[in-house]
Amino acid sequence: MKNSRNVLVTGANGFVGTRLLERLRASATLRAFGAVRSISSSDTERLFEVGDIDSRTDWSVALHNQNVVIHAAARVHIMKDTAADSLAAFREVNTAGTLNLARQAAAQGVSRFVFISSIKVNGEQTLQGATFKADDVPEPGDAYAVSKLEAEQGLWQISLETGMEIVVLRPPLVYGPGVKGNFASMVSLVSRGVPLPLGGVKNKRSLLALDNLVDLVTVCVEHPAAANQVFLVCDSEDLSTPELLRRVGVALDKPARLIWVPGGILRLGAFMLGRRAMAQRLMGSLQVDITKARELLGWEPPMSVDEAVLQCCRALRVC
Incomplete structure (x- = not known):
């Protein structure tokens, strides 16, 4: 070659x-x-x-x-x-x-x-x-x-x-074919129609489709402007936890069953069960600014959230 x-x-x-x-x-x-x-x-x-x-x-x-x-x-x-x-x-x-x-x-x-x-x-x-x-x-x-x-x-x-x-x-949380852990568990819960007490959560989180991460890594292998830089990377759209669950439901063709529960009660329950860190991930915000990658590298995430969620659900064999 x-x-x-x-x-x-x-x-x-x-x-x-x-x-x-x-x-x-x-x-x-x-x-x-x-x-x-x-x-x-x-x-x-x-x-x-x-x-x-x-x-x-x-x-x-x-x-x-x-x-x-x-x-x-x-x-x-x-x-x-x-x-x-x-x-x-x-x-x-x-x-x-x-x-x-x-x-x-x-x-x-x-x-x-x-x-x-x-x-x-x-x-x-x-x-x-x-x-x-x-x-x-x-x-x-x-x-x-x-x-x-x-x-x-x-x-x-x-x-x-x-x-x-x-x-x-x-990168923030990366999801895609082969993902395990909390994201796979969330897809499974929606697939099985389990009621989830997260309907009232009003956070915003940046996630990252695996193919979007791979795309930026590939750009960084050769792009001269990438040298000696730090880049944050995420999808082009931030979602609340309820929005993400609804997108998963659309991909599965099974509506997410979301129940409204006051945030204080959710946090108290998580604390009592020793799941404070999980509550933070589900209820807290974590947003990422990828302006630097856009301006220095001319990079845009090539895969939409909806495409990536559908790809992930298909790989998990739940749709």
Whole structure:
């Protein structure tokens, strides 16, 4: 392939990495490789087995002749974390593991390192009418977010020392084919016609379709203006929790059964059940401003919310 650039995707068999590798391998100008913890007998095409990601991982074979690294692998946010020291566990993978990879990448001549961070670096919620912006002062609220912020800070130092370009992306909740967790549970509840006491919630949240994230990552691989920038990323439309549930209902052709319950009662119930964090995600606002990506990169989310929700529901085999 003439004038092609080699791109290594870490976490290549994960939720984001799988889709990203598919997209990159369809490119006429990029030659994509994947790094995974372990390789199965049926999944060997242009993949490298690297084992666990931490401060000691040897990336030398996977990084050979690579031009760009997209670091999608991470220790993800865990609802019921059983680690004795949660912050230390996140730091070992998300901070030390990332910086170990970046140092080896720079030493092998990688020109650009694209890091998929998290909107949680900015904070947990936005006030009514406010949005998170790329250049806001970070306010991480938990161990996961702290580990991501520390990785970002270390990457800027490595860039300063080596000249390797850094691109940081901070996505909110990503949904799409293969999604698990709360989003999949929500779709299941609507599909089964379970009454949900969320009809009175008046929040606004930015979400991110998987294909929209993959599209921006792909742009950031080659766009000259992406170098040494932080970008926030989300869909083109923010929704309240009831609006999202109704969109899911439309995709399923099963109306969402929403019941109006006063917010104070919902919060009290969540507190008593030890589900305060879940209540915050369902009732609080978190809005993201993607003006910077629009202006610097000319990027617009290619997939609408309705298209993405329908695609997700079909993949979950509930419509």
